[in-house]
Amino acid sequence: MTAAAAARQILLRLTEVMASRMHAQAKLDQVVEIIGECLSSEVCSIYLLREGMLELFATRGLNQSAVHVTRMAIGEGLTGAIAQKVETLNLAEAKAHPDFQYRPETGEEKFHSFAGVPIVYRERAVGVLCVQHVEPRRYEEVEIEALQTTAMVLSELIANAELIDEEQALGLTAEQSGPQTLTGLTLVKGLGAGIAVYHQPRVEITQVMAEDIEAERQRVYRAFDRMREQIDSLASQAEFGVGGEHEEVLETYKMFAYDEGWSRRINEAIDSGLTAEAAIERVQQHTRMRMREIDDPLLADRMHDLEDLANRLLRIVAGRFGTAASQGLRKDSILIARNLGPAELLEYDKRRLKGVILEEGSLTAHVVIVARAMNVPVIGRTKGVRTTIREGDEILLDATAGNAIIRPLPQVADAFQARFAKSREKQAQYAALKDVEPFTRCGTRIQVMMNAGLRDDMSALGLTGADGVGLFRTEFQFLVSATLPQRERQTRLYRDVLDAAGDKPVIFRTVDIGGDKSVPYLASEIAAQDENPAMGWRALRLALEREGLMKIQARSLLEAAAGRSLYVMFPMVSEPWEFDAAKQVFDEQLAFLRAQKKLLPERIHFGAMLEVPALAEVLDMLLPRLSFLSIGTNDLTQFLFAADRANPKLAERYDWLSPSILRFLRRVMQTSVGSGVDIGVCGEMGGRRLEALALLGIGYRRLSITPAAVGPIKELVRKVDLAELTAAMNGWLLSPQGSLRDELAAWAAARDIEYD
Numbered sequence: 001m002t003a004a005a006a007a008r009q010i011l012l013r014l015t016e017v018m019a020s021r022m023h024a025q026a027k028l029d030q031v032v033e034i035i036g037e038c039l040s041s042e043v044c045s046i047y048l049l050r051e052g053m054l055e056l057f058a059t060r061g062l063n064q065s066a067v068h069v070t071r072m073a074i075g076e077g078l079t080g081a082i083a084q085k086v087e088t089l090n091l092a093e094a095k096a097h098p099d100f101q102y103r104p105e106t107g108e109e110k111f112h113s114f115a116g117v118p119i120v121y122r123e124r125a126v127g128v129l130c131v132q133h134v135e136p137r138r139y140e141e142v143e144i145e146a147l148q149t150t151a152m153v154l155s156e157l158i159a160n161a162e163l164i165d166e167e168q169a170l171g172l173t174a175e176q177s178g179p180q181t182l183t184g185l186t187l188v189k190g191l192g193a194g195i196a197v198y199h200q201p202r203v204e205i206t207q208v209m210a211e212d213i214e215a216e217r218q219r220v221y222r223a224f225d226r227m228r229e230q231i232d233s234l235a236s237q238a239e240f241g242v243g244g245e246h247e248e249v250l251e252t253y254k255m256f257a258y259d260e261g262w263s264r265r266i267n268e269a270i271d272s273g274l275t276a277e278a279a280i281e282r283v284q285q286h287t288r289m290r291m292r293e294i295d296d297p298l299l300a301d302r303m304h305d306l307e308d309l310a311n312r313l314l315r316i317v318a319g320r321f322g323t324a325a326s327q328g329l330r331k332d333s334i335l336i337a338r339n340l341g342p343a344e345l346l347e348y349d350k351r352r353l354k355g356v357i358l359e360e361g362s363l364t365a366h367v368v369i370v371a372r373a374m375n376v377p378v379i380g381r382t383k384g385v386r387t388t389i390r391e392g393d394e395i396l397l398d399a400t401a402g403n404a405i406i407r408p409l410p411q412v413a414d415a416f417q418a419r420f421a422k423s424r425e426k427q428a429q430y431a432a433l434k435d436v437e438p439f440t441r442c443g444t445r446i447q448v449m450m451n452a453g454l455r456d457d458m459s460a461l462g463l464t465g466a467d468g469v470g471l472f473r474t475e476f477q478f479l480v481s482a483t484l485p486q487r488e489r490q491t492r493l494y495r496d497v498l499d500a501a502g503d504k505p506v507i508f509r510t511v512d513i514g515g516d517k518s519v520p521y522l523a524s525e526i527a528a529q530d531e532n533p534a535m536g537w538r539a540l541r542l543a544l545e546r547e548g549l550m551k552i553q554a555r556s557l558l559e560a561a562a563g564r565s566l567y568v569m570f571p572m573v574s575e576p577w578e579f580d581a582a583k584q585v586f587d588e589q590l591a592f593l594r595a596q597k598k599l600l601p602e603r604i605h606f607g608a609m610l611e612v613p614a615l616a617e618v619l620d621m622l623l624p625r626l627s628f629l630s631i632g633t634n635d636l637t638q639f640l641f642a643a644d645r646a647n648p649k650l651a652e653r654y655d656w657l658s659p660s661i662l663r664f665l666r667r668v669m670q671t672s673v674g675s676g677v678d679i680g681v682c683g684e685m686g687g688r689r690l691e692a693l694a695l696l697g698i699g700y701r702r703l704s705i706t707p708a709a710v711g712p713i714k715e716l717v718r719k720v721d722l723a724e725l726t727a728a729m730n731g732w733l734l735s736p737q738g739s740l741r742d743e744l745a746a747w748a749a750a751r752d753i754e755y756d
C-alpha cells in the first residue's frame with residue numbers, strides 16, 4: 001500500500017468515527033482500534049494533557065485498567081519527552097532510549113518497538129499518540145506520516161470536544177508558556193507593553209479532512225502558482241521593497257518554491273484526504289522533525305526560510321493575504337516581523353502600536369527612522385522569536401535595554417509599569433524644557449530642530465519646542481500612497497505643514513524614493529535597473545529623470561508657500577550640476593506661476609544634502625550656490641564605510657564616533673567657514689547624546705533630530721562649554737585609538753551629563 005493509500009484508509013475510517021454522534025471518549029476508543037489495526041500495531045494509545053499531566057485516555061493493547069490511571073509529567077518517559085520537545089520518536093527498542101520509563105500497571109513490558117507523535121493544538125503539544133509492537137522494528141516513514149495525520153485529526157476532535165483544558169494546555173511547560181526574555185539590538189529606545197501580533201499572521205487550520213480531494217488539489221496548485229509569481233517578482237525587485245528579503249533569502253525562497261519534492265509531498269498528503277491547509281501544515285511538521293534530527297545551524301536558517309514560505313503558501317490557500325495591519329490592531333500591541341518596509345509600518349494604527357520586535361533590522365534602515373518618528377520602540381536582530389513568542393502573548397518591551405519579556409510574571413509586569421511611570425516622568429521633564437532656549441553654558445545658541453515626514457508629526461513641534469523642521473521627508477506621503485500623490489494632495493499637505501509650523505522654518509526635502517524606500521508605482525522601473533538600490537537610481541537621480549514628478553512637487557511647494565518663506569533641500573546631490581538642474585525645475589515653475597500672476601513665496605532658500613562623500617571634494621564649487629547645507633549622516637556613513645545601512649549583519653559594525661567620520665565632518669565644517677552657508681546635520685547621529693556632543697565639539701551648531709530626542713539634546717546642550725569640548729575633541733582626533741565613545745562618555749560623566 002502506498003503512503004497516501006494507508007493514510008487515506010485511516011482518514012476515511014476516522015472521518016466516519018468523527019462524524020458519528022458518539023461521546024468523545026468513545027471516539028478515542030475507536031480511534032486507537034482503527035490505528036492499531038491499520039498499522040498492524042499491537043498497541044495504540046492516546047495520552048492527553050489534564051491538570052498539567054499526560055494521562056492515558058485510550059488504549060488498544062495495554063491494560064484497560066491503566067486508562068485514566070497512568071499519568072506522566074511533561075518530560076517524563078518517552079511520552080513526556082515527545083510532548084516536551086514537540087517531536088516524533090521512532091524506536092526499534094524503546095528500552096534502549098535514555099528517557100524510557102517502565103509503568104507496570106500498563107503491562108507494556110513485552111513490547112519492544114515504539115513510535116509516538118505529539119498532538120499539537122495552537123502550536124503546543126496537548127497530547128501524544130503512540131504505537132507499540134512486540135517485534136523490535138522501526139516504523140516505516142509511511143506509518144509515521146499516518147500517525148502524524150491522525151494526530152492532526154485528533155487535535156481537531158480534542159478542541160471541539162473540549163477534552164483538554166485550554167488554559168492548562170497553554171500552561172504546558174515552563175519553556176513553552178512561562179516567562180522568557182529575548183534580547184536584541186536597540187533600534188528605537190523606549191518602553192512598550194502589549195500583546196504579540198505577528199505582521200504576517202499564522203493561519204489557524206480549522207478543517208483538517210477534505211470533502212473533495214480534487215478541489216483541494218486545485219487549490220494547492222493555484223496557490224503554488226501564485227506563490228511562485230510572488231517570489232519571482234520579489235526576486236526581480238532584489239532588496240528593494242521588502243526590506244529584509246535579501247538576495248540570499250530570496251534565492252532560498254526560490255529554491256523551495258520550485259522544489260518538486262515539497263509540492264509532491266503536499267500532494268500526497270492531500271491524496272490521503274487532508275484539506276490543502278492541513279496538507280501544507282502536515283508536511284511542514286514532518287520537515288521540522290527531520291530538520292531537528294539533523295541539528296545543523298545552517299539548516300536551521302534554511303528552515304526559517306521554509307517556514308516563511310510555508311506560511312506564505314498557507315495564507316494564499318486560505319485567502320488571508322492581508323498583514324495584521326489590514327485587520328487592524330484591537331488592543332495595545334507589540335508587532336513582530338522578520339523585517340518590515342517603512343510603508344508597511346505606517347499602515348499600523350499609531351495609537352495601538354506600542355513596540356516592534358524585528359528578527360532583522362538595523363539602526364538607519366528607513367523602517368526604523370519611521371518608527372522613531374512614530375515614537376515606537378524597536379529592537380532588532382532578535383533571536384528565537386518564532387519559537388518563543390505566540391500570537392497574543394503578553395510582552396513587555398524594553399527597547400532601551402534591548403530586551404523583551406514574554407509572558408511576564410505579575411511582579412515583573414508591576415516593576416515594568418513602575419519604570420514606565422518613571423520614564424514618563426522623565427519625558428515630562430523634557431517636555432518642561434520646551435520653552436527653554438538651548439544655550440550652551442558658554443552662551444552659544446544651538447539650533448535644535450526636528451525631523452518630520454507626516455502631517456501628524458507636526459504636533460511635536462509645539463510639544464518639544466524644536467526650532468523648526470530641519471528635515472521634512474516628503475517621500476513619506478509617496479510611501480503611504482498606492483498611487484503617485486497628485487499635485488492637489490501634495491499642496492494640501494505642504495500647506496498644512498507650514499500652517500502648523502507658524503513662524504518656524506520647515507525645510508522640505510524633495511522626494512527621496514528608491515533605496516529601501518519602496519513605492520509600488522515605480523518599483524518595477526527601479527528594480528529593472530538596480531542591483532544595489534542604495535547606490536542606485538534614487539532620490540535626486542530619479543527625480544531629475546522623472547521630471548514630471550519633480551515639476552509637480554516643485555509647483556506644489558511653491559503654491560503651498562505662497563506669501564511665506566520656503567526652504568527646499570535636494571537629497572543625494574553628488575555633483576554641483578545636479579543641484580543646478582534641480583533648482584532649475586523650481587525656477588521654471590516659479591516663472592510659470594509668476595506669468596499666471598499667482599502669489600509667490602516671499603523668499604526661497606535652496607539647500608543641498610551632503611550624503612555622497614564625493615560632494616565634499618567639490619564643496620567650494622557648490623557652496624556659493626547654497627543658502628544651507630545639511631549633512632545626512634545615515635547615507636553618508638553607509639557610503640564612507642561602504643556598508644549598506646539596511647544590512648542587519650553590519651548593523652553594529654561601524655561607529656558614528658569613529659575618527660574617520662568625525663574627521664570627515666570636521667573637514668566639511670572647516671571648508672565652509674566664511675562661506676555664509678548655514679551648515680547642520682540631519683541624520684540619526686545628531687539625536688544621540690554622545691554623537692551630538694561630538695558634533696558640537698567639531699563645530700556644528702544646528703542639529704535636526706527625531707522629536708523624541710529634542711528634550712534630551714536641549715538638556716545636554718545646556719551643560720556644555722564649547723571651548724572646553726572643542727579642545728577635548730581636537731585632542732582626541734589628533735591621534736585617536738579608535739572610536740571616541742569611551743573618551744566622550746568619560747568626559748560627559750565628569751560633567752554630570754547624562755548620556756545613556
Ligand code: PEP
Pocket residue numbers: 369471473512611631632633634635636682683684
Ligand atoms: C540621511 O541619509 O542621513 C538622511 C537624513 O536622509 P534619509 O535617512 O531619509 O536617507
Ligand code: MG
Pocket residue numbers: 571611632634635
Ligand atoms: Mg539620506
